[in-house]
Amino acid sequence: MKKYYLMAPGPTPVPPGVLLAMAQPMIHHRTPEYEALFIEVRAGLKRLFQTSGDVIPFTSSGTGGMEAAVASTLSPGDTVIVLRAGKFAERWEEICAAYGITVVPVAEPFGQTVAPARIALALARHPKAVLMQHSESSTGVLHDVEGVAAVTRKTDAILIVDAVSSLGIADLRMDAWGVDLVVSGSQKGLMLPPGLAFCALSERAWRHVAASRCPKYYFDIAAEHKMVQRNEAHFTPAVSIFVGLREVLRMIEAEGLANVFARHERLARATRSGVEALGLQLFAQTSPSPALTSVRAPRGVDGEAIVSTYSASHNITIAGGHAEMKGQVFRLGHMGYVADFDVLAALGALEQVLHELGQPVDFGAAVRAAQKVFAERP
Amino acid sequence: MKKYYLMAPGPTPVPPGVLLAMAQPMIHHRTPEYEALFIEVRAGLKRLFQTSGDVIPFTSSGTGGMEAAVASTLSPGDTVIVLRAGKFAERWEEICAAYGITVVPVAEPFGQTVAPARIALALARHPKAVLMQHSESSTGVLHDVEGVAAVTRKTDAILIVDAVSSLGIADLRMDAWGVDLVVSGSQKGLMLPPGLAFCALSERAWRHVAASRCPKYYFDIAAEHKMVQRNEAHFTPAVSIFVGLREVLRMIEAEGLANVFARHERLARATRSGVEALGLQLFAQTSPSPALTSVRAPRGVDGEAIVSTYSASHNITIAGGHAEMKGQVFRLGHMGYVADFDVLAALGALEQVLHELGQPVDFGAAVRAAQKVFAERP
Numbered sequence: 001m002k003k004y005y006l007m008a009p010g011p012t013p014v015p016p017g018v019l020l021a022m023a024q025p026m027i028h029h030r031t032p033e034y035e036a037l038f039i040e041v042r043a044g045l046k047r048l049f050q051t052s053g054d055v056i057p058f059t060s061s062g063t064g065g066m067e068a069a070v071a072s073t074l075s076p077g078d079t080v081i082v083l084r085a086g087k088f089a090e091r092w093e094e095i096c097a098a099y100g101i102t103v104v105p106v107a108e109p110f111g112q113t114v115a116p117a118r119i120a121l122a123l124a125r126h127p128k129a130v131l132m133q134h135s136e137s138s139t140g141v142l143h144d145v146e147g148v149a150a151v152t153r154k155t156d157a158i159l160i161v162d163a164v165s166s167l168g169i170a171d172l173r174m175d176a177w178g179v180d181l182v183v184s185g186s187q188k189g190l191m192l193p194p195g196l197a198f199c200a201l202s203e204r205a206w207r208h209v210a211a212s213r214c215p216k217y218y219f220d221i222a223a224e225h226k227m228v229q230r231n232e233a234h235f236t237p238a239v240s241i242f243v244g245l246r247e248v249l250r251m252i253e254a255e256g257l258a259n260v261f262a263r264h265e266r267l268a269r270a271t272r273s274g275v276e277a278l279g280l281q282l283f284a285q286t287s288p289s290p291a292l293t294s295v296r297a298p299r300g301v302d303g304e305a306i307v308s309t310y311s312a313s314h315n316i317t318i319a320g321g322h323a324e325m326k327g328q329v330f331r332l333g334h335m336g337y338v339a340d341f342d343v344l345a346a347l348g349a350l351e352q353v354l355h356e357l358g359q360p361v362d363f364g365a366a367v368r369a370a371q372k373v374f375a376e377r378p
Numbered sequence: 379m380k381k382y383y384l385m386a387p388g389p390t391p392v393p394p395g396v397l398l399a400m401a402q403p404m405i406h407h408r409t410p411e412y413e414a415l416f417i418e419v420r421a422g423l424k425r426l427f428q429t430s431g432d433v434i435p436f437t438s439s440g441t442g443g444m445e446a447a448v449a450s451t452l453s454p455g456d457t458v459i460v461l462r463a464g465k466f467a468e469r470w471e472e473i474c475a476a477y478g479i480t481v482v483p484v485a486e487p488f489g490q491t492v493a494p495a496r497i498a499l500a501l502a503r504h505p506k507a508v509l510m511q512h513s514e515s516s517t518g519v520l521h522d523v524e525g526v527a528a529v530t531r532k533t534d535a536i537l538i539v540d541a542v543s544s545l546g547i548a549d550l551r552m553d554a555w556g557v558d559l560v561v562s563g564s565q566k567g568l569m570l571p572p573g574l575a576f577c578a579l580s581e582r583a584w585r586h587v588a589a590s591r592c593p594k595y596y597f598d599i600a601a602e603h604k605m606v607q608r609n610e611a612h613f614t615p616a617v618s619i620f621v622g623l624r625e626v627l628r629m630i631e632a633e634g635l636a637n638v639f640a641r642h643e644r645l646a647r648a649t650r651s652g653v654e655a656l657g658l659q660l661f662a663q664t665s666p667s668p669a670l671t672s673v674r675a676p677r678g679v680d681g682e683a684i685v686s687t688y689s690a691s692h693n694i695t696i697a698g699g700h701a702e703m704k705g706q707v708f709r710l711g712h713m714g715y716v717a718d719f720d721v722l723a724a725l726g727a728l729e730q731v732l733h734e735l736g737q738p739v740d741f742g743a744a745v746r747a748a749q750k751v752f753a754e755r756p
Binding site: 004006008010011012013014019020022023024025026027028029030031032059060061062063064067076094095098099100185187193194195214215216217218219220234235236237238239240241311317319 | 382384386388389390391392394397398400401402403404405406407408409410437438439440441442445454472473476477478563565571572573592593594595596597598613614615616617618619689695697
């Protein structure tokens with residue numbers, strides 16, 4: 001037996017009770033049972049997204065939700081601003097390019113964030129929309145959505161936020177901050193299998209939807225919204241994941257959203273503390289994300305060797321670096337169904353992995369540092 | 379206790395062993411385990427689609443696969459032929475309209491099919507592509523894909539077939555017949571939860587992919603194909619449904635594809651025989667589908683009342699009629715994880731439902747007629 005641990009920055013472990021709920025016999029999506037489920041989920045999603053408006057689900061990966069956001073609010077020929085400081089920003093750029101939308105990037109090196117004042121400057125010339133990540137999971141940085149929203153809401157531009165790896169992890173007060181469109185997915189903070197994406201829209205975003213001229217069918221937010229208002233789905237939804245969604249929304253409500261955010265922040269602080277106790281450096285130069293910790297590989301060690309040793313020696317899946325960060329970093333996820341002792345396991349394994357790779361290690365140092373964080377009074 | 383029976387024409391029941399396989403702890407999609415799973419599934423899908431080429435999966439409903447087919451092979455300004463004799467033909471038309479593609483319908487009344495000779499005539503003027511359903515599940519008719527392919531393959535037109543409710547149900551010899559693009563989904567003959575779509579392409583279809591100018595990103599078949607060739611996915615796939623897919627492909631291989639088709643044909647014949655023994659008429663005027671049986675409601679009875687009585691009295695989900703067929707028909711699914719005694723249950727319940735709705739019923743007549751079909755030597 002070699003017990004498997006999933007510690008990547010998504011997909012994340014699914015709680016056993018949720019797995020069993022999803023293993024119940026299939027139900028049909030045009031029945032009173034499914035309607036009752038949908039009504040509960042519809043209300044729960046609004047609370048989770050901290051918005052009074054409807055959250056529009058799509059059966060797709062999170063990228064499908066990002067495409068729905070672009071194709072449903074923008075038009076060919078538009079020029080938009082993308083906050084570029086990580087690989088997922090490039091996904092916004094690729095989607096825009098596919099639809100003939102021009103991107104003006106406002107960039108900082110990977111590992112940094114972009115100051116809202118720079119966005120304000122760019123908006124003066126290109127006032128249509130700003131697209132950004134909240135948690136940029138390629139670098140482990142949490143971007144300043146509140147700060148950017150404070151800028152965009154004074155203009156006609158809408159703010160579109162990829163919250164795939166921050167929903168249910170980091171506080172994102174959609175209505176209070178004035179965010180216009182929040183996209184997320186099922187397989188990160190929501191603790192579900194991949195297969196659902198979500199788009200939540202402000203009143204301003206809905207006005208953009210009415211004016212959008214991109215071709216679209218499956219990812220047509222307006223058409224799907226009509227069905228959501230009738231507690232139905234336009235196309236056959238991923239029924240089993242919706243069944244799981246009801247369960248995880250109940251779990252999150254029982255814990256309380258503020259407590260969920262605090263738990264992630266604590267797990268992230270403990271992870272960072274442990275990593276630094278081993279003399280390693282964080283990749284995030286600023287505001288590290290509570291969803292994951294991206295760590296620079298020690299000098300002379302290939303980050304990919306750390307990932308593969310975690311897997312080969314310990315049957316633990318973590319993640320390496322994307323593209324130009326490949327080999328430079330390794331990434332530890334601590335989002336969703338994760339608790340204190342998962343962090344100790346990840347750090348204990350890190351000590352053993354570094355030892356196996358010939359690095360000098362003070363065994364227990366990372367674990368001890370994390371325990372000290374956990375021992376702090378809240 | 380009121381035991382639930384799912385007897386709609388999709389989603390269909392998922393075998394318990396498959397539900398449990400999908401309830402295993404989540405694995406990551408960029409691991410050796412997932413790669414091994416994908417390699418097995420990739421080979422199995424080719425056999426299931428009866429093609430030597432790759433089958434491209436998408437995390438979406440079957441409609442997403444239909445959109446991928448259109449957006450990846452056609453271009454704005456194209457004119458295509460749609461075989462229109464049911465509601466799902468209208469989905470082809472809506473998708474084409476969204477992309478600025480003109481549709482020339484070749485139509486027959488619902489319940490009928492279209493003769494391939496009529497397609498040949500239309501092709502002389504509009505030689506780009508023919509789009510059709512195989513099993514039109516709104517009417518219960520199985521259209522003549524082999525006959526239409528015999529026409530299209532003599533021309534430059536590609537034939538795009540919606541096989542959502544025929545894959546693994548009715549024989550569709552993609553390569554042998556010369557079909558260019560076959561679309562399907564996970565929740566019908568494949569016995570899985572909804573959430574996966576598939577597109578299989580001929581060499582001719584790949585040439586159209588290279589020339590297509592529709593905007594697309596998530597549903598870009600060419601981009602996804604590059605990842606499939608590396609046994610990966612472009613975007614996070616519906617991992618749990620892929621885990622189930624491995625199981626159902628093993629089940630289908632163990633039964634043998636020819637036996638799977640024969641079983642569905644037998645279940646369909648028994649259902650039709652039972653329905654007709656009660657004096658009811660089939661909606662399909664020609665070549666009824668082995669996937670489902672669409673039945674005209676008896677004079678003076680609302681088809682929707684039959685559907686709701688099945689549900690309210692017996693906790694059985696069947697389906698009613700789409701749009702203009704609403705109230706006129708009810709539809710019994712017999713696809714996927716279905717066997718003889720499920721048909722007896724559906725027919726026994728039909729007798730009771732008709733009785734409850736005040737119709738004269740010879741109890742046991744439908745069941746007896748079905749049993750006689752089952753008693754025939756193969």
